[in-house]
Amino acid sequence: MSQSLITATGDQRSEILQNTWTCRTAPGSSLTDDLHSCKAVQRERKTRLKHTEDLPDDPAVEWDTQLLATLVLKHIEAKNINLNMLCAIWQWSRGCSSSMSERKDCKVVTFDAGGVSGHANHISLHSAVRYLHSEGKLPEGCRVLVLESVNLCRKYISFLDVLISCLLPTDALFILTEEETEQAKRAMQCHRSQLLWFRRLYLLFSRYLVVNSLRLL
DSSP states (O other): OOOOTTTSOHHHHHHHHHHHHHHHTOTTSOHHHHHHHHHHHGGGSOOOOOOOTTSOOOTTOOOOHHHHHHHHHHHHHHHTOOHHHHHHHHTOHHHHHHTSTTOTTEEEEEEOTTHHHHOHHHHHHHHHHHHHHHTTOSOTTOEEEEEOOOOHHHHTSGGGHHHHHHHSOOSEEEEOOHHHHHHHHHHHHTOGGGOOHHHHHHHHHOGGGTEEEEEEO
């Protein structure tokens, strides 16, 4: 929804997202090769970014729910977003073919009320989608899945959280293969201006690079 202007300029953020998409679509190559590929073909990818002064990228700023809901709904309707498309982008085919095959009407994935990290912008997205859902403003048949926030201990035990997640009730569970996890890490490496020390720890230990649990709103 916003260009990340805290650690990068708008142009840099656009370039980062273009690079990330390239990394995600360059299977079978090394991290170094992927990064070079990002630079070579970044202008071939068109990445749409929505930026407004009313939606600054700031972990301490809550976005306006009404404004955000309007933008989110417009994007959902314009792009005809569905969960199968999102899964194809993320290349989580195992999760789509198993967990979600019976829920073809699910269309929107967002954060839960905890925002995964407590980030105010993430929580604002949840609030906006929850508002659209509760007011019946989402397209007919549109259902919402929220990414589950877990406690700090579970968040940083990597693959060990797979067993815990499998034992707990959930509406959808995505378990990444080793190849998919490495692909996600390559994508993160393209976010050079975003790779602060805590995100480097995230790359090493976060359960979200291995397993993601979601609940229906």
